[in-house]
Amino acid sequence: MKSISILATTMLLLVGIASAQPTGSATGSAADTGSAAPAAGSAATAPAAVDPVPAAPTSGAIDLRKTCVDAMNSDPTFAASIVETADQAAQKKRDADTLKAHTDADAQIKENSRHVVISYAAMWIIAALFVLFLWRRQQLLKTEIANLRRDLEAAAK
């Protein structure tokens, strides 16, 4: 429910941005992020996209952007290094995830003894009840047999 409402607000926000700003990259990002499930991701990008709105694309910003794109295009290793940096970051995140998975599994091994305790308790309780039942029954029978024997012997005399 909550994630749906987040998604809906994000969509509204993005649609608003797209309609308010007919040109530029915002429309593209709306189509990219708004279509899929990751509401959190698009929610995170949404404020970033909102911020520039009041600042409005001045001609200076457009120039700056153009300079950047040109610099990237002129140097072939620059794009590669961006990809490499991104890869390294992703690897770092994967490592962290693996570590977390291991830590979680470790915690599960160490802490999750509830089921074992329940089943062992049940096992011993049932066994104890059965033994108690057997023992009591045997004792009752023994005393009754002894009483009867005594009475019979007394009667036989």
Add this chain to the structure above:
Amino acid sequence: MSVLRQAARVAWKDLRIELRSREILYTMAFFAGLLVVVYAFAFPRDERAVRGAAPGMLWVAIAFAGTIGLGRAFDRERENDTMRALLLAPVPRLAVFLGKAISIALLVLAVAAVCTPLLVLFLGAPLFTHPGPLVLVILLGVIGFSVVGSVFAATLLKVRSRDVLLPVILYPLLIPLFVAGTKTTMALISTPADFHAVWYWIQFLGIYDAVFLVLSVWTFESLVIE
């Protein structure tokens, strides 16, 4: 062959008594019909739900009505202690047992013949899409039920609490039979009918009947004789 003829004689004796009073037949059939009416109120009646539940309804009706019939049929032998006479009769005990099982099976079949059309009529269960295999399955199930049922109903003859003990004994032992019957019926009325499953369960029922028939024949005498 003479054993079979003697068995038929015993069965015919039972059926003749029954045809005179029609007590068991009427009460069983009424009970099964009542069950169907209760089903109609107790379960949802939309087409999907009925399709899923109808096989179970059919076999539960057979099991319940069959148990009542079994108890009553053997009560009749108890009232004048005619079971003793039957067992003392100069025929193999096998014939007595088979005769009893045959007469019970015919009664239960009659009940199934009443309650299957009622299920179709009242609940719209699509049971008649493949009538041939359905009849075969009901026949096999009823044979297994009456064979095992006759053995235990006969042993319970002198027991005071036989009415409660009969289902207590029979149902756990007969669960595979009823499950197989339900599964076959379910496979038959699914669209399209799953004849692979039908064939598997019919084989299952056939082997079940054969094994328990042999076992019952083998143990009947020592179970019934004091």
Add this chain to the structure above:
Amino acid sequence: MNKLVVPVFGVLAAVGIAVAVWLVFMQAPLQYGFHPDGALNGSSLFYNQKIFYFHVAHAFMLFAAVFVSGVCSIAFLKTRKPKWDDVAMAATEVAVAFGAVVLVTGSVWAKAAWDVWWNWEPRLTMSLLLWLVLLGYVLVRRFAGPSADRIAAGMAIFGMVGVPFIYKMVGQDSHPAAGREGVVATLGPGMRAAFWISVAAFLCWFVALVVARVQSARAERELRELRERGLDLGVLS
């Protein structure tokens, strides 16, 4: 039966169970596995798998009891000697207790593995159906009066013969995702010893309980005879 049987098997069982507990909790490795891509296997149960050693051992005893009870009932019907009947009854009653353990631990296992208390897993279903037959047997013994021994014997025999049918029925009906094929066969080396020792220990425990129950049945018989004698002598009324 010798008076020593119960103590001897009881001691064996106690030692065996102690060793089994030590092996299971101190020695046997935790159970987990990985998919080819490195992710944790869905059937990894870690600590929870320790239920298995005792659960399956009890289940083995349940099946053994059904078999023992059926065979002894056949012997009873053939010979009409009460000693066979006593053994059949004792085995069944003990098996009811063991079956209760199987069902409870199995249910907890289902909770640990699939997060539901009961999911009609084939083997668990089979244990339940067998357990119902055994319960019916106990009820018959209790409420069927003087002919209870015969009727119960019949039930034990029919129940034993029905086991393969229950197996086939449940197997055909099973949900493939829930199946744990050949768990016992695929146990790791450290687990195998712990498992078989616990099976042996619970076998001793089972034998001790059955023999104790047989002795109590003997005592009952003796009591009945004494009562009859008492009635004859006029001591009892």
